[in-house]
Amino acid sequence: MASSIEYTNGIQPSDKWEMILTRKAYGEMLVELGKKNENIVVLDADLAESTYTKFFRAEFPERFVECGIAEQDMMNTAAGLSTFGLIPFLSSYAIFLTGRAWDQARNTVDYSKMNVKIAAAHGGISVGQDGCSHQSMEDLSNMLSLVNMTVLVPADYWETRKMMEWIPTHEGPLYFRLGREKVPTVTSESTPFKPYHTLEAVGGGDGVFIATGLMLSRAVHAAELLAKEGIFSRVLHVPMLKPMNDEEILQAVKETGAVVTIEEHSIYGGLGSLVARLLLSNDVHVPTRIIGIPDIYLMSGKPEELLVKAGLTAENGAAKMKEALALRK
Amino acid sequence: MPTLNLSVEELREKARAIRHDVLVAIHTAKSGHPGGPLSAADYLTALWMNYLNCDPKNPFWPERDRFVLSNGHCSMLLYTLMSHRGLFSRGYLLTFRTVDSRLQGHPSKTSLPGVEVSSGSLGQGLSVAHGMALGARIRGTPERTVFCNCGDGELQEGNIWEAIMHAGHRKTDNLVVSADWNNAQIDGYVENVKNIAPLPEKFRDFGWRTIEADGHDMDDIVRAWNEAVAGTPSRGKGCGQPTAILFKTVMMHGCPTYENIPGWHGRPPKEDEVMHMLNELNYNYNTVDEARAAMGGFQEYDGYGDEDGK
Ligand SMILES: Cc1ncc(C[n+]2csc(CCOP(=O)(O)OP(=O)(O)O)c2C)c(N)n1
Numbered sequence: 212m213a214s215s216i217e218y219t220n221g222i223q224p225s226d227k228w229e230m231i232l233t234r235k236a237y238g239e240m241l242v243e244l245g246k247k248n249e250n251i252v253v254l255d256a257d258l259a260e261s262t263y264t265k266f267f268r269a270e271f272p273e274r275f276v277e278c279g280i281a282e283q284d285m286m287n288t289a290a291g292l293s294t295f296g297l298i299p300f301l302s303s304y305a306i307f308l309t310g311r312a313w314d315q316a317r318n319t320v321d322y323s324k325m326n327v328k329i330a331a332a333h334g335g336i337s338v339g340q341d342g343c344s345h346q347s348m349e350d351l352s353n354m355l356s357l358v359n360m361t362v363l364v365p366a367d368y369w370e371t372r373k374m375m376e377w378i379p380t381h382e383g384p385l386y387f388r389l390g391r392e393k394v395p396t397v398t399s400e401s402t403p404f405k406p407y408h409t410l411e412a413v414g415g416g417d418g419v420f421i422a423t424g425l426m427l428s429r430a431v432h433a434a435e436l437l438a439k440e441g442i443f444s445r446v447l448h449v450p451m452l453k454p455m456n457d458e459e460i461l462q463a464v465k466e467t468g469a470v471v472t473i474e475e476h477s478i479y480g481g482l483g484s485l486v487a488r489l490l491l492s493n494d495v496h497v498p499t500r501i502i503g504i505p506d507i508y509l510m511s512g513k514p515e516e517l518l519v520k521a522g523l524t525a526e527n528g529a530a531k532m533k534e535a536l537a538l539r540k
Numbered sequence: 541m542p543t544l545n546l547s548v549e550e551l552r553e554k555a556r557a558i559r560h561d562v563l564v565a566i567h568t569a570k571s572g573h574p575g576g577p578l579s580a581a582d583y584l585t586a587l588w589m590n591y592l593n594c595d596p597k598n599p600f601w602p603e604r605d606r607f608v609l610s611n612g613h614c615s616m617l618l619y620t621l622m623s624h625r626g627l628f629s630r631g632y633l634l635t636f637r638t639v640d641s642r643l644q645g646h647p648s649k650t651s652l653p654g655v656e657v658s659s660g661s662l663g664q665g666l667s668v669a670h671g672m673a674l675g676a677r678i679r680g681t682p683e684r685t686v687f688c689n690c691g692d693g694e695l696q697e698g699n700i701w702e703a704i705m706h707a708g709h710r711k712t713d714n715l716v717v718s719a720d721w722n723n724a725q726i727d728g729y730v731e732n733v734k735n736i737a738p739l740p741e742k743f744r745d746f747g748w749r750t751i752e753a754d755g756h757d758m759d760d761i762v763r764a765w766n767e768a769v770a771g772t773p774s775r776g777k778g779c780g781q782p783t784a785i786l787f788k789t790v791m792m793h794g795c796p797t798y799e800n801i802p803g804w805h806g807r808p809p810k811e812d813e814v815m816h817m818l819n820e821l822n823y824n825y826n827t828v829d830e831a832r833a834a835m836g837g838f839q840e841y842d843g844y845g846d847e848d849g850k
Pocket residue numbers: 256257258280282307311575576577611613660661662663690691692693694695720722724725726791805
């Protein structure tokens with residue numbers, strides 16, 4: 212029996228978290244990668260200031276393609292560039308890339324299995340004051356249903372940097388979700404990013420939180436709250452939603468006997484849906500709670516206020532885990 | 541319904557007050573887009589006060605004209621125009637972008653009566669406006685005019701050109717679009733980001749009637765709107781073409797120190813900046829609170845409510 216919370220893989224306790232932008236890590240890494248690899252080209256659609264592709268634009272203007280406000284054009288321009296052996300990274304906000312340009316992503320990029328890297332800023336609802344039109348709670352389901360698409364959701368600054376190092380070595384279409392706001396550094400420089408694997412963030416046997424992206428911080432915090440009551444829940448981070456590592460998830464659920472998923476995405480078609488399908492189709496019947504954005508449009512407001520409205524809090528996570536544990540056989 | 545029928549002089553003064561409210565509300569929210577609203581303030585003030593046929597007490601009045609703000613980031617301008625036309629009190633503008641306010645970051649049809657369609661994702665409004673114009677025609681009421689405003693950077697969206705081709709093809713003459721031709725967008729000057737020129741020629745080649753005007757000269761603005769509506773079935777004789785007014789404007793117009801700087805597209809002014817901007821508009825306050833007080837201070841929503849019907 213554990214007596215205190217066990218952070219693993221370099222995960223930091225919540226009192227050590229710093230707030231940093233993931234999109235900034237993206238911008239910095241594009242420049243580093245651009246120096247090492249001349250095949251890297253970057254596209255943007257009038258949001259270079261906001262997506263931080265401005266760093267790359269300043270360093271390599273000849274490899275930067277400004278598309279103006281034309282996401283459909285940008286998606287297929289990237290597709291065309293990739294046929295010359297270039298590795299295009301394109302950026303805008305998640306809702307416009309996976310909404311306006313979805314058909315281009317599906318019928319051109321994904322269907323033809325083209326080497327296009329879609330880096331989407333402003334994923335989730337923590338976009339805040341701009342309101343519903345600029346929030347994205349559908350991008351993951353929009354992308355997860357594409358056959359060849361690899362889907363990544365980094366938790367924070369450090370993980371974004373490590374994913375970025377790996378991405379150019381990956382061949383094929385890839386979707387990469389970044390946020391708008393500063394997010395807590397739950398991982399540290401020593402935390403590994405292992406493609407095709409999940410990451411254990413907190414050890415424990417009293418149920419497992421399965422989280423992705425910004426919600427890893429809420430899950431770790433929920434585990435801390437429970438630990439104060441002598442409940443030691445495991446936390447598993449899923450940085451790669453597709454292809455997802457089914458075996459690792461099944462094993463964690465079987466070992467802990469209860470599961471709470473948490474994601475900054477609609478309950479339709481995101482992580483919770485993936486895990487539920489996985490468990491049921493493998494006859495793993497354990498108490499399960501899915502925390503995501505319920506079937507509502509959110510609004511303008513401070514990011515934290517919106518997360519509370521949607522129930523994406525550590526407190527809610529802890530409460531749901533207790534519910535699930537009470538039902539555990 | 542009569543419009544306010546303001547004189548050119550009164551329109552100028554109204555546009556100044558509208559710039560005031562836009563800046564104070566965005567500053568108060570610490571979030572929002574001042575650049576576009578200040579470039580479109582003059583010509584949209586003229587439209588909203590003197591041309592748009594509406595009932596401020598009943599935004600769902602069936603015989604109204606329609607206005608679609610396709611460039612939804614200029615929401616604060618729309619809200620201010622609505623307030624000054626009499627839909628709700630100015631003090632409510634100060635709730636912009638706060639949680640549960642009807643004044644969403646980008647206009648939301650389901651939140652605020654009078655918003656004809658939600659916008660914020662650029663490039664979609666013109667198709668919707670065109671559909672409304674066709675709807676009026678199919679209903680046998682082409683005298684209802686549909687007005688739509690677009691940003692010039694917004695004109696880079698493909699959907700815009702699909703709509704322009706469509707309306708030209710159908711000769712939808714109860715549709716009037718105004719373009720805020722300020723040559724500025726987020727990543728810089730439009731001509732450098734992705735050039736949209738020659739604009740009047742493009743519209744004309746797609747079958748549109750075009751009018752060019754100085755978007756900051758109220759006499760020229762009134763001339764342009766008069767000419768535009770004279771070609772619609774409501775106020776004159778249907779000219780058999782949709783109409784585009786291309787208003788040459790300057791981002792942040794009215795605050796000379798800040799004019800024509802694309803960086804002001806979406807940055808809220810800080811306290812010293814907003815005080816200076818207001819000063820350049822000839823409002824001399826000691827504190828922003830005085831400016832808020834001039835708007836009536838924070839007020840509850842007092843416009844048409846969901847409970848009133850609809
Ligand atoms: C489909 C879509 N892509 C991108 C954006 C982000 N965005 C908001 S405003 C804007 C620039 C608009 O430029 P313009 O129409 O010239 O407006 P102005 O800056 O003059 O107000 C961009 C790229 C958006 N809202 N919608």
